[in-house]
Amino acid sequence: MHRLPLSFALLTYCGYWRPAKWPHTSLKYRLYNVYSVFMILLLYFFTFCSCVDSFTSKNLEAMTDKFSLCVSVVGVCLKVANLFVRRGKIINVMNMLLNENCIARDDQEERIQRKNDDYARFSFLQYSVVDYTYAAHDHLAMNYCLQVCYRKLAIYCEILNESAVFFATVGQYKKLISVRELPVSDWMPYDLSSQKVYTISLVYQTVGLLICANTSVANETLIAGLMIQVGTQFEIFCHRARNLSFSLTSARRNTMSNEEFKIRCNKIIGNLIRHHYEIYEFAKTVNSVFQYMIFLQFCISSIVLCLSVYQFSKVDPFSMNFLWSGFYLCCMLMQVYLYCWFGNEVTLKSNKVRDAIYDMDWTMLPTDVMKSLLLILIRTDRPVKMTSGHVVVLSSQSFVSVSTISMLLTSKL
Numbered sequence: 001m002h003r004l005p006l007s008f009a010l011l012t013y014c015g016y017w018r019p020a021k022w023p024h025t026s027l028k029y030r031l032y033n034v035y036s037v038f039m040i041l042l043l044y045f046f047t048f049c050s051c052v053d054s055f056t057s058k059n060l061e062a063m064t065d066k067f068s069l070c071v072s073v074v075g076v077c078l079k080v081a082n083l084f085v086r087r088g089k090i091i092n093v094m095n096m097l098l099n100e101n102c103i104a105r106d107d108q109e110e111r112i113q114r115k116n117d118d119y120a121r122f123s124f125l126q127y128s129v130v131d132y133t134y135a136a137h138d139h140l141a142m143n144y145c146l147q148v149c150y151r152k153l154a155i156y157c158e159i160l161n162e163s164a165v166f167f168a169t170v171g172q173y174k175k176l177i178s179v180r181e182l183p184v185s186d187w188m189p190y191d192l193s194s195q196k197v198y199t200i201s202l203v204y205q206t207v208g209l210l211i212c213a214n215t216s217v218a219n220e221t222l223i224a225g226l227m228i229q230v231g232t233q234f235e236i237f238c239h240r241a242r243n244l245s246f247s248l249t250s251a252r253r254n255t256m257s258n259e260e261f262k263i264r265c266n267k268i269i270g271n272l273i274r275h276h277y278e279i280y281e282f283a284k285t286v287n288s289v290f291q292y293m294i295f296l297q298f299c300i301s302s303i304v305l306c307l308s309v310y311q312f313s314k315v316d317p318f319s320m321n322f323l324w325s326g327f328y329l330c331c332m333l334m335q336v337y338l339y340c341w342f343g344n345e346v347t348l349k350s351n352k353v354r355d356a357i358y359d360m361d362w363t364m365l366p367t368d369v370m371k372s373l374l375l376i377l378i379r380t381d382r383p384v385k386m387t388s389g390h391v392v393v394l395s396s397q398s399f400v401s402v403s404t405i406s407m408l409l410t411s412k413l
Contacts, residue, residue: 003094004225010218014211015039016080020091039211043080046184046208047073053187061314068307069168069184072332075300076212079219082293089289093226096282101275102233160334161213164327169206171320176202184209220335223294226286227342227386233279234349234384238356240272245361248369269372276353276376283346283384294339295389301332302402308332336399343386343394350384 011017015036022029047070054070057063083090096102169183176183180198184205192198240247251264308329315322357373357380365373386394392402 003097003229004222007218007222007225010214011083011222014215014218016083016215017087040080042208043211043215044077046205046212047077049185049188053185056187061311064307065311066185068304068311069328071300071303072216073184073212075296076215076219078296079293080215082290083219086289089285093282093285093289096278096285097229099278101271101278102236102282160327161217161331162210164324164331165206165209165213167320167324167327169209171324173202175320216331216335219293220297220338223286223290224338224342226290227339227346230279230283230286230346230384231342231349233275233282234346234353237272237275237279238349238352240275241353241356242359244268244272244369245364248366249364265366265369269369273372273376276379280379280384283350283386287386291387292389294386294394295391297335297339298388298392298402301336302405304332305329305403333403336402339386339388340394340396340399340402343398344396347383347385347393347395351380354380 008017008019012019015032016039018029018032018036022032050066050070050073054063054066057066172183180192182188182192182201182205188201190197192201247268248265251268252261308325311325312322315325354377357377360373362370388394388398392398
């Protein structure tokens with residue numbers, strides 16, 4: 001896709017996103033459909049084995065360990081299903097960013113884009129995730145920003161997720177082989193007594209866990225990236241609102257008649273109002289497409305947080321399993337933190353629209369323009385709020401609440 005390309009690239013490599021630009025009659029289109037079916041079967045069989053093994057475990061410690069991973073794998077399956085079911089809506093969401101009003105028009109707006117890129121770098125260093133937001137006229141500048149900034153998005157998330165996979169699989173190969181166990185699910189619908197069959201199963205579960213990690217990274221960075229896109233559009237709108245008086249003055253200076261000025265004035269204020277409306281529609285669409293997946297992640301992370309803290313009290317702190325549990329817990333916390341932090345940023349930036357309109361020089365505005373701006377001010381009384389299944393509003397307070405509740409539940413175990 002033209003935006004967030006690395007998220008879509010990860011999904012494409014995993015077999016869960018066919019590029020939209022491929023023609024239906026092409027050979028690669030048909031081959032990719034076969035590849036998608038194969039990868040879906042691989043993922044769902046992997047999930048089935050994990051679920052059966054976790055529910056048939058007789059040891060409580062082993063069951064909690066396996067169940068904490070099982071819920072995440074089930075979550076990945078549901079996220080993949082959501083991608084296929086809502087594929088058309090996701091494509092429409094991405095195309096909304098190609099509207100004329102969403103494209104940067106001057107150097108200041110391009111600086112807003114670069115500022116978000118710098119913010120992205122800082123957020124990565126805080127184990128957060130950032131979005132590459134670009135809307136410049138120069139396609140070379142777009143590609144440059146993409147390579148410098150958005151690549152870090154995938155890299156930092158990949159490092160954390162792949163580290164967790166490494167400590168769960170490769171890091172414990174010696175121990176697993178010695179006791180002839182598998183990293184995720186000891187239950188398989190066939191006999192594992194053969195060394196060849198056991199080795200194939202070991203590699204299969206390692207690959208399956210890698211696919212789950214990459215799919216999760218792609219999904220979380222996609223959602224967080226779209227939230228930052230919303231925030232960036234609000235910043236661009238605020239910039240245009242503050243410069244509205246200057247734009248109207250320039251239009252007056254460059255027109256010869258009142259009738260021509262009125263036409264240009266209506267066009268300028270009309271574009272501003274449409275941009276404001278398009279931002280709200282974009283945020284609403286993003287929220288409707290992903291809200292239930294965000295709610296699912298909240299539930300999964302809460303369960304994993306409880307079980308992981310319980311596991312920490314039972315596992316040797318110098319063992320590889322302790323490192324795996326720690327990295328896995330960090331992955332779950334990071335995913336919820338991303339949603340809450342960037343959802344909170346969207347709300348804060350939508351509140352700045354009111355301040356931007358008040359900062360304008362109202363004395364230079366025509367009466368009809370003032371009336372139009374009053375309508376925008378009325379709309380700003382209801383800021384944009386990203387939600388998790390209409391239950392939880394994504395904010396920094398929500399993250400604290402989820403973490404606190406999980407800790408309280410853990411203390412009662």
